Amino acid sequence: MKSFAYHQPGGIPEAAKLLSSVAESKLVAGGMTLIPTLKQRLAQPEALIDLSSLADLRGISDDGATITIGAMTPHAQVAASELVRGKIPALAALASMIGDPAVRNRGTIGGSVANNDPAADYPAGTLGLGATIVTNAREIAADAFFLGLFETALEAGEIITGIRFPVPLKAGYAKFKAPASRYALVGVFVAQLPAGVRVAVTGAGAGVFRVPPMEAALSNNFDASAIAAIKIDADGLTSDIHAEADYRAHLVTVMAKRAVGAALG
Numbered sequence: 001m002k003s004f005a006y007h008q009p010g011g012i013p014e015a016a017k018l019l020s021s022v023a024e025s026k027l028v029a030g031g032m033t034l035i036p037t038l039k040q041r042l043a044q045p046e047a048l049i050d051l052s053s054l055a056d057l058r059g060i061s062d063d064g065a066t067i068t069i070g071a072m073t074p075h076a077q078v079a080a081s082e083l084v085r086g087k088i089p090a091l092a093a094l095a096s097m098i099g100d101p102a103v104r105n106r107g108t109i110g111g112s113v114a115n116n117d118p119a120a121d122y123p124a125g126t127l128g129l130g131a132t133i134v135t136n137a138r139e140i141a142a143d144a145f146f147l148g149l150f151e152t153a154l155e156a157g158e159i160i161t162g163i164r165f166p167v168p169l170k171a172g173y174a175k176f177k178a179p180a181s182r183y184a185l186v187g188v189f190v191a192q193l194p195a196g197v198r199v200a201v202t203g204a205g206a207g208v209f210r211v212p213p214m215e216a217a218l219s220n221n222f223d224a225s226a227i228a229a230i231k232i233d234a235d236g237l238t239s240d241i242h243a244e245a246d247y248r249a250h251l252v253t254v255m256a257k258r259a260v261g262a263a264l265g
Helices: 012-021 034-039 075-080 082-087 089-096 101-106 109-115 122-128 212-220 245-263
Strands: 005-007 025-028 047-050 060-062 066-070 132-135 139-141 146-148 160-166 170-177 184-193 196-202
Touching: 012 025, 012 047, 060 082, 066 082, 066 109, 075 082, 075 089, 075 101, 075 109, 082 089, 089 122, 089 170, 089 184, 089 245, 109 122, 109 160, 122 146, 122 160, 122 170, 122 184, 122 196, 170 245, 184 212, 184 245, 196 212, 196 245
Parallel strands: 005 047, 025 047
Antiparallel strands: 060 066, 066 160, 132 139, 132 160, 170 184, 184 196
16 A cells, blocks of 8 residues: 555544645545545545545434434434434435445445445435435536436545435335445435435446436326336446346346335325
8 A cells, every 4th residue: 555644634634635735635534435546556645635524524414304314424313313314214214334344334325426436326316316415615416416327526635524315205215235335236216306206226337327217207197016017228238247237227127116116195
């Protein structure tokens, strides 16, 4: 592992200044992705900026129509939150499916969304609910945030401070897990909101994406039968040692039906 400078800022302004001024610096939230890549020399930053001491980035709040989760809130806290389980049970269920207990207690929602791993769970929940990513500089709609493989709309010096989720009428999440990592071979988040239905898929391609034909069908009839005959095109989906693209395409429909079932209770 290459040597690097280590900073533990006392506030967001200091963290943002370090991130902008120190070339090749990286933020550390839970470190669930970054630390392994450092060990494997796949990342060689000049400096690490540790956000773990920023207590104001943790916690869950409710304003009635939305729930805001601080960026440094660990998955386990989201999964166990009575507020989340009461208002958006599908999001609590999603958090409970991430990794193993060690990952859920160390990994953070902000780190997961900022990293935008193509098989991560939170991008599906964030896009599926039409959430808003709040940073130290602005607010970004989920539809404009996820740009591709490990790529987001975050700019230099920009740090996620929280994510604001609208409370849906109904929502559900289902995923087919890789047995060792528990990453999603395919995960589908379905949400029925006052503005319409959203369906977001993770694990199947180079990044999280929506499925408009399923959204249209479920807007007319929010039942698994409405999407049972919808076939997903395998072109552009991922083929790897875990599953071929055509299998992932099949799983999208299967997981979408299960997500609708979960939403209906």
